[in-house]
Amino acid sequence: MTLSIRSVYVSPPNRPERMYTRDRRIVPHFDGGEFLYLRYGREDFVQGQLAPGGIKFPKTSVNRGSLSQPEDALFAEDGKFDGLGVVEFTVSDVPPRIEQEQGPAYEFFLLHVPCDDNYSHSEIWSDQSPRTGDYKVPSKTVKLEFRIRLCQRIGQDRIKIEAVRNRMA
Numbered sequence: 001m002t003l004s005i006r007s008v009y010v011s012p013p014n015r016p017e018r019m020y021t022r023d024r025r026i027v028p029h030f031d032g033g034e035f036l037y038l039r040y041g042r043e044d045f046v047q048g049q050l051a052p053g054g055i056k057f058p059k060t061s062v063n064r065g066s067l068s069q070p071e072d073a074l075f076a077e078d079g080k081f082d083g084l085g086v087v088e089f090t091v092s093d094v095p096p097r098i099e100q101e102q103g104p105a106y107e108f109f110l111l112h113v114p115c116d117d118n119y120s121h122s123e124i125w126s127d128q129s130p131r132t133g134d135y136k137v138p139s140k141t142v143k144l145e146f147r148i149r150l151c152q153r154i155g156q157d158r159i160k161i162e163a164v165r166n167r168m169a
Helices: 070-074 140-151
Strands: 035-040 060-064 085-090 106-112 121-128 159-161
Touching (some): 035 070, 070 085
Antiparallel strands (some): 035 060, 035 085, 060 121
C-alpha cells in the first residue's frame, strides 16, 4: 500500500496585511511579464491543461502577482476557497484580440479593480473593436475562443497551489 501526502491550502485565521487596500492607489499599467493568479477547482484541470470552463465570464477575476502572493487568491475568512488551487499566467498570455466571422472583433485587457480587502484584485475585461470604453460581453463564439487560447498557455507547470477539491464541494 502506498500512502500519498498532499498539501491542502487552509486560510489563516487573519487576513494578511498586504491584502488590504488602505490608502494605496490603482495601478493602471500591467507589464506583459507580470504574473496573474487565478483560482481553480480540481475539475478545471483535464489532461494536464486548464479546461475552458476554468475561465469565468464576465470580467474574469484574477490577482496581480506584483501586488500579492498566490495564496491570496484563496483567502477567505470563512474558508470557502480552502482546497481549491491557484494557477499563474502572465499578462501577455491573455489574448489581446479575437476576431469572429460575423460580428465585431473583441479586445481583451486588464483593469486593476482593488477591493477594500484585496488590493491586488483585477479583472480581464472585453470591449468591442473599436473600443467603446465600456465592458462588452463577448459573443459565445468569442468567449470560447478566448478560453481555448488562454487555457493553451496554462499547463501543469503553471500550478502554484494544487486543487484537491472541486469548486462545488
